Amino acid sequence: MTALRMEHITKVYPNGVVANRDIVFDVAVGEIHALSGENGAGKTTLMKILFGEETATEGKIFIHGEEQYIHTSQDALKLGIGMVHQHFMLVPSLTVTENIILGIEMRKGLSIDYTQSKKLVQEYGEKYHMYLDPDAKVKDLSVGQKQKLEILKVLIRGAKILILDEPTAVLTPQETAELFTELKHLRNEGFTIIFISHKLSEVRELCDHITIIRKGESKGVYALADITDEEISQKMVGRDVELTIARSEGKRGKTLLKVENLSVLEEGGKPRVDNVSFNLHEGEILGIAGVEGNGQSELVDVITGLGNFQHGSVLFQNKPIKYNHVKEIREAGIGHIPEDRMSIGIASNLSITENLLADKTRWKEFFGKNGLLIKQKIRSFSAKMVEDYAILCRDPEVPISSLSGGNIQKVVLARELSSKPQLIVANQPTRGVDVGATEFIRKQLLSMRDAGGAVLLVSSDLRELFGLSDRLLVMYEGKFAACITDLTSIDEQGLGRYMLGLDTQDTEMVMRNAQ
Amino acid sequence: MKTRSINQLVDSTKLAIVVVVACLLVSLIILMVSDQPWVAISSFFFGPFSTIRRIGNILEGAIPLIFTALAVTLIFRAGQFSMISEGSFFIGILGATIVGISLDLPAGLHPIVALLVAGLLGAIAAAIPALLKLKWQVSEVVTSIMLNYIIQFFVIYMINYHFRDPEASSLASLKIATTASLPGIVPGTRIHLGLIIALIFSALTWFFVFRMKAGYEIRLVGDNADFARYVGIRAPLVMVMAQVVAGAIAGIGGGVEFLGMYSRFKWTVSPGYGWTGIAVALLARRNPIMVPFAAIFIAYLNVGSGIMARSSDVGSEIVYIIQGVIMLMIAADALLQGWRQRLVVKSATAMEGI
Numbered sequence: 001m002t003a004l005r006m007e008h009i010t011k012v013y014p015n016g017v018v019a020n021r022d023i024v025f026d027v028a029v030g031e032i033h034a035l036s037g038e039n040g041a042g043k044t045t046l047m048k049i050l051f052g053e054e055t056a057t058e059g060k061i062f063i064h065g066e067e068q069y070i071h072t073s074q075d076a077l078k079l080g081i082g083m084v085h086q087h088f089m090l091v092p093s094l095t096v097t098e099n100i101i102l103g104i105e106m107r108k109g110l111s112i113d114y115t116q117s118k119k120l121v122q123e124y125g126e127k128y129h130m131y132l133d134p135d136a137k138v139k140d141l142s143v144g145q146k147q148k149l150e151i152l153k154v155l156i157r158g159a160k161i162l163i164l165d166e167p168t169a170v171l172t173p174q175e176t177a178e179l180f181t182e183l184k185h186l187r188n189e190g191f192t193i194i195f196i197s198h199k200l201s202e203v204r205e206l207c208d209h210i211t212i213i214r215k216g217e218s219k220g221v222y223a224l225a226d227i228t229d230e231e232i233s234q235k236m237v238g239r240d241v242e243l244t245i246a247r248s249e250g251k252r253g254k255t256l257l258k259v260e261n262l263s264v265l266e267e268g269g270k271p272r273v274d275n276v277s278f279n280l281h282e283g284e285i286l287g288i289a290g291v292e293g294n295g296q297s298e299l300v301d302v303i304t305g306l307g308n309f310q311h312g313s314v315l316f317q318n319k320p321i322k323y324n325h326v327k328e329i330r331e332a333g334i335g336h337i338p339e340d341r342m343s344i345g346i347a348s349n350l351s352i353t354e355n356l357l358a359d360k361t362r363w364k365e366f367f368g369k370n371g372l373l374i375k376q377k378i379r380s381f382s383a384k385m386v387e388d389y390a391i392l393c394r395d396p397e398v399p400i401s402s403l404s405g406g407n408i409q410k411v412v413l414a415r416e417l418s419s420k421p422q423l424i425v426a427n428q429p430t431r432g433v434d435v436g437a438t439e440f441i442r443k444q445l446l447s448m449r450d451a452g453g454a455v456l457l458v459s460s461d462l463r464e465l466f467g468l469s470d471r472l473l474v475m476y477e478g479k480f481a482a483c484i485t486d487l488t489s490i491d492e493q494g495l496g497r498y499m500l501g502l503d504t505q506d507t508e509m510v511m512r513n514a515q
Numbered sequence: 516m517k518t519r520s521i522n523q524l525v526d527s528t529k530l531a532i533v534v535v536v537a538c539l540l541v542s543l544i545i546l547m548v549s550d551q552p553w554v555a556i557s558s559f560f561f562g563p564f565s566t567i568r569r570i571g572n573i574l575e576g577a578i579p580l581i582f583t584a585l586a587v588t589l590i591f592r593a594g595q596f597s598m599i600s601e602g603s604f605f606i607g608i609l610g611a612t613i614v615g616i617s618l619d620l621p622a623g624l625h626p627i628v629a630l631l632v633a634g635l636l637g638a639i640a641a642a643i644p645a646l647l648k649l650k651w652q653v654s655e656v657v658t659s660i661m662l663n664y665i666i667q668f669f670v671i672y673m674i675n676y677h678f679r680d681p682e683a684s685s686l687a688s689l690k691i692a693t694t695a696s697l698p699g700i701v702p703g704t705r706i707h708l709g710l711i712i713a714l715i716f717s718a719l720t721w722f723f724v725f726r727m728k729a730g731y732e733i734r735l736v737g738d739n740a741d742f743a744r745y746v747g748i749r750a751p752l753v754m755v756m757a758q759v760v761a762g763a764i765a766g767i768g769g770g771v772e773f774l775g776m777y778s779r780f781k782w783t784v785s786p787g788y789g790w791t792g793i794a795v796a797l798l799a800r801r802n803p804i805m806v807p808f809a810a811i812f813i814a815y816l817n818v819g820s821g822i823m824a825r826s827s828d829v830g831s832e833i834v835y836i837i838q839g840v841i842m843l844m845i846a847a848d849a850l851l852q853g854w855r856q857r858l859v860v861k862s863a864t865a866m867e868g869i
Contacts, residue, residue, distance in 0.1 A: 012860040014852070057860055247662065306745065327747035344745045347738035358735055359746040361728055371728040 002065065003161055003192040004050070009059035011045055019045040019054070021216045022332040027161075027209075032183060032193040033225075034203040037213035037236055041434065043196050044086070044212070045337065047163050051083040052076040061162075067105075076094035082159025084150040086166045097121050100153050124156055125260050129185055143292060144175035146487060149167055151182070161192045168202055169431065170460065172291050173496040180206055198236070198435060200229050212236055236435060247446055250470045253282030256302070256423055256454045262312035264298040264478075272298040274478035275312070278514035280423065285445065285455040287469030289462065291499050295478035296458045297339060300427050303327035304336040316423070330359060335421030337412055339428045339458075346410045348401040352393060353382035355400045356415050381418075389414040390440065406437035423454045430464060442468060462492050474498040481505065483513035521862060525855040526800070530852070533844040534812070537837045544836065545829055555827035559651045562822035563815050569822070571704025575776065576814035577807065579604065581713040582768020583792025584799060584806045585720045586641075586761035587748035592724060593757035596735035597644050599659040600765040601789025602666035603637035605782075607769025609670045610636040612780045615691025615773075616678055625695040630770040637766015640666060645758040649751045655758075667785040674780050688780035697775040714807060716764060721803035723760075733757045759842055765789065794838050797845050812836070 011020040019042040027033045035043050048054040050061065052070040061068050063079050070076050073083075090099050096118050106113040106120075118134040125131040138146065147167060154162060164183075169174045183193055183206060191339060197203055202475060204224055212219040218331050219235045257280040264273040273295040280286050290296050290504045301307025305326040314321050316332055324332075338345045346355050357378065360366055366378050382396040389410045390419045393403060400411060409429070416424060426445060430438040445455050445468060459465050463471055472484040474495065482498040482505040484490055497503040541559070546552045563569050586600040614629035644658040671686070678688040697708040724730035736743040736753045743750040768788070773780070795813050799805035820834035844850060 012856075014856055016857060117568065155844045298564060304745075305747075325747065325749065326744060327749065330747040344739075344741045345740050347735050350734060354731070354735070357731075358742070358748075361732060367728040367731075371727065373726050373731065375726075 001029045003027050003063070005032045005062040005065075006046070007049060007060045007062070009046060009049060009056050009061075011049060011054065012057045013045075018216055020049070022212065023059075023216070023218045025193060025211055025218065026221065027192055028135050029192055030187060031208045032187050032195055032206050034207040034210040035194055035196045035213065036200075036203060036210055036232070037219075041213045041236075042216040043213055044165060047083065047165060047194065047196065050076065051081060051163060053083075077159065080158060080160035081163070082154030082157060082161070083163040084147070084154060084165065084167060086169065088146050088150060090138050090146060090149065092137070094138060095134065095140065096136050096141075097134040097148055099138055099149060100156055101324060104157065105272065108346050120156065121152070124152055128152070128155060128189070129182055142175075143483045144178065145171070147171065147175075147179065148182070148444065157471050160190075161194070162186070163194045163196070165196045166198075167195070168199065170292060172499055173462070173492055174204070174220060174500060176231070200232060203232075204229075233435065247468070248450065250285070250449060251283045251452075252470070253284075253452060254278045256282050256317060257456070258313075258315040259303075260301070260313050260315075260317075262302065262314060263310055264295070264302060264307065265310045270480050273302070273309070276478070276480055277312075277511065278473060278480070278483075280454050280456060282422075282454055283449055284450050284470045285449050285457055285468050287465040287472040288456065288458045288475060289465050289472055289495060289499060290475035291462075294475045294499075296475055297427070298478075299475075300336075300339070300425055300456075300458055304425050330419070330421075331362070333420075333422035335416040335418055335424040336420060336430045337409075337424065337426040337494075339431075341409060341412050343448060346400050346408060349399055351398060352386065352391065352396045352400050352403070352411055355411055356382055356385055356396075356418070359419055361413060385411075385414045385418060403433075406434040409433050409441065410437055413444060417444060421453070423456065424448060425456045425458075428460065429457070430459075430461065438464075462495060465495075466492075471513070476501045476504075478515060480510050481508045485513050521858045524632065525659075525851055525858070528854075529851050530798075530845075533841055536844065537840045540840055541833055541837050544833060546819065549827060549829050551827055555823050555829045558826045559819040559823040562826070563818040567703050569818060570835045571701060572818045573704050573811060573814045574706050574710055575704070576817050577657055577773040577810040578707075578709045578713050578775065579768055579786075579788040580791055580795050580810035580813060581717060581807050582771065583765050583788045584795035584810055585716060585803055586765035586768070587762040587789075587792045587796035588801045588803055588806065589720065589724070589733070589757050589764070590798070591796060592730075592737045593733045593754050594740060595645075595648075595655055595758060596653040596755055597641065597659040597761075598789065598793075599641045599644055599655075599758065599759055599762060600792050601785055601787065602659070602663040603640045603762040603765035604769040604772075605663075605670055606640050606666050606771045606791050607633035607637045607766030608780065608782070609673055609769075610634075611695070611768065611770035611773045612674070612678060612688055613690065615695035616689050619692065620694060621692040625692065626697055626774050628697050629774060630767050633770025633773075634763040634767040637769065638763040638765070641758045641762020642755065645755040649755055663785065663789070670785075671783065676778070680779065683779075684693055686781070690779050691774075693778075695774055695776070697771065705776065709771035709775040712771055716767070716805050717807050720764070720806075724803060729753075729756065733771075765792075792840070796844050 006023065006025040007284065009023045011019050012018050015034050023046060025046065037043050045054060049056045050070070052075050054074045055071060061070060068079055070079065097114065100121055101117045106116050121134040130147060130152055132152065134146055138149065141149065167179060171179060195207055207224055209221055209223055210232065211221045212232065214236060260277045261275050262273055263275050265271055288296055298307060302309045305321065305324055316334060321329055338425060347358065357366060366374055368374050385391070386393065386396050391410050391414065392407050400408060429441050429445065431440065442464065445457065449455055457465065457468055466487055469487060472487060473480050474482040476499065481501060521701055542556050545555045549555045563573055569702050583600045583604055586603065590597050607712065610633040611629040612630050618628065620627065620628060640662065644655040647653040647658050648655045673688060675689050680687050680689045699705060699709065732748055732753045735748060736750045740750045743753070791813060795806060795809045798809035798812070815836050816837055820831040823829055824831035
């Protein structure tokens with residue numbers, strides 16, 4: 001029996017991007033169905049159409065065999081469809097209960113019936129093995145708990161069909177395992193789950209069928225038992241991807257960045273980064289692992305000049321960088337691929353060309369002596385970048401916002417690397433980026449290292465850290481829980497234990513190895 | 516069709532619809548309130564073209580609007596919402612008045628010095644809210660509006676107590692030297708050299724915004740200030756710079772208006788060109804090249820409403836209704852969005868061959 005069927009869905013966005021083209025999507029009742037494809041392939045768009053956040057340009061939707069018109073998310077919820085977005089939609093200052101009942105409050109006279117609401121939250125939590133403290137403030141929850149809250153929110157609204165958009169992107173291996181147990185439990189209870197992911201191992205563990213989308217078109221539905229990893233990735237990317245990256249032994253040169261006893265304090269005085277020291281050398285990729293929110297972002301902000309610090313010192317090429325403006329830090333040769341590219345990595349209404357130039361306003365070849373733009377040079381530079389970095393666009397003068405996530409990240413990478421930095425701080429460089437672009441970005445980082453540059457790689461993708469790093473530091477609550485010099489000596493589970501603070505290496509040893 | 520040309524087509528159609536709807540609406544109101552509606556309507560729409568002098572009035576009226584709208588364009592492009600162009604314009608008039616009265620200079624040099632002083636005062640005025648925001652994060656919207664009042668009364672105080680003509684019965688300054696005036700350029704009208712200056716400034720502002728590093732930085736900061744900081748641009752300074760340049764343009768505009776149209780200072784309140792400049796800038800879609808056209812259109816409405824008020828029973832205030840409607844409709848992003856979407860779909864599907 002089919003739970004839902006989307007027929008011949010086509011979606012054209014106002015900027016002319018064809019996100020979906022004649023897609024047919026079928027999901028049976030009581031299965032976990034994977035929806036996979038590169039970023040920008042149109043998975044999220046298809047699901048937003050199903051959830052009523054976007055309207056299809058053409059096509060029909062059938063829920064339990066009946067044609068339905070879904071114009072708003074309210075319509076979708078009434079039909080029993082719920083969606084958990086990639087980015088959490090929660091109010092941090094409210095409690096778990098308040099977040100859940102937002103919009104569906106139970107009343108007692110003129111006030112909200114909190115007793116009843118709490119009972120409901122507890123009841124659902126027990127029933128679906130997702131227990132949460134109803135009175136906890138959302139800002140105090142871990143990422144994994146927030147995810148549970150999002151799922152509970154959808155369940156309490158009566159959803160029978162759940163859409164999960166890349167739910168594991170922010171989770172630790174342990175949290176992922178827990179989520180999978182919960183999802184399997186839900187499936188056994190008769191729920192239908194659509195699982196968006198491009199991590200093949202997860203899809204294989206969890207799902208029954210997979211629908212693969214490439215460039216807005218469906219590449220078919222397969223039972224996971226009948227298809228190999230290579231076949232899946234071939235259908236996703238259209239060519240064979242190197243699942244592991246070939247890399248040579250690094251040649252470690254002299255010290256480039258020296259961080260000593262660095263502390264970053266919150267306003268209240270609580271340390272976000274707690275007295276850490278490490279060195280980064282030429283020709284080295286230093287990975288930083290850790291569950292998000294353990295001080296990685298603050299560390300990155302200090303090194304790139306975006307954030308201040310209270311104690312310790314940071315030396316780049318033996319010169320202290322405290323109080324330096326980003327401008328001086330960039331001039332000294334530090335590049336930055338930011339974690340949140342949409343909010344600080346681009347100016348979305350400006351063209352690709354203008355975004356590529358943003359950090360080069362001191363370059364006399366583009367901005368002449370009297371401050372005039374040298375159009376011809378700029379145009380040929382931008383054309384070369386678009387070609388070298390395989391940025392998919394109609395022409396470099398279109399607004400950057402018309403590109404897909406992966407292509408936007410390529411623009412960011414092109415801009416940062418074309419300024420020839422000696423050190424690049426790459427914070428989640430491939431998050432939400434498709435397989436093809438991911439491979440490209442990783443190769444670029446490696447070739448920068450091979451050319452004698454240094455890379456500080458902060459990532460939540462453990463495979464990326466294992467594949468690229470020469471050394472690996474694990475951050476937990478602002479400190480380094482471990483420094484791993486031989487990456488073959490540890491597996492993902494072992495790393496996960498350091499990330500969660502279950503294991504800690506001897507402090508002396510971490511100090512020594514981090515130099 | 517390329518996405519860009521689709522956008523241009525839709526945008527210009529939208530503009531045409533906005534203008535037509537505004538005109539229809541004004542006709543409707545006149546029909547409802549007037550005893551002789553046809554007289555009013557025809558004098559409103561056709562009156563401005565009936566004599567050379569009146570056509571001249573349109574262009575004269577457009578000159579100050581071009582300057583203030585260019586200033587507003589620059590400020591908005593930097594993502595700031597300072598309303599200082601009104602104050603900068605008025606204090607620019609004061610600067611030109613003082614130079615016109617007190618200095619004794621040859622004909623060619625006198626207006627240039629007067630305009631430079633006007634621009635300088637305008638820039639200083641605009642720097643105040645900009646710096647207050649830079650230093651203490653005070654909203655420039657609030658401080659600029661308050662400063663406009665301070666400037667208004669400061670200017671009137673200066674004229675009243677230091678440059679007043681004791682012979683005149685109402686508030687008026689001494690006459691400025693004839694060497695300071697901007698000459699007329701079209702016989703039979705009062706169109707003066709200021710029109711040429713205004714057009715040159717439009718072209719220069721366009722060049723500054725789209726062809727110079729400083730303008731590029733203004734657009735970067737205006738689109739995403741966090742991004743500007745991340746790439747190492749000192750965003751707060753760029754914001755201040757944009758406002759100071761804008762203030763100078765508005766100040767020069769005040770000077771041009773004064774030297775071209777008047778022989779003595781006669782205002783008792785700030786003339787409001789700064790406010791109308793916002794409507795003009797929005798109508799021109801923040802594009803300096805389009806500003807003169809938008810300014811001429813608004814000036815045409817102003818002249819028409821004046822003629823109508825004199826020749827019929829409908830007041831000239833109706834022009835503000837039109838301006839309000841135009842601003843509302845320009846700001847309405849959803850207007851014609853469906854049509855745009857269909858064109859985009861057609862072009863995208865045709866291009867990809869399905």
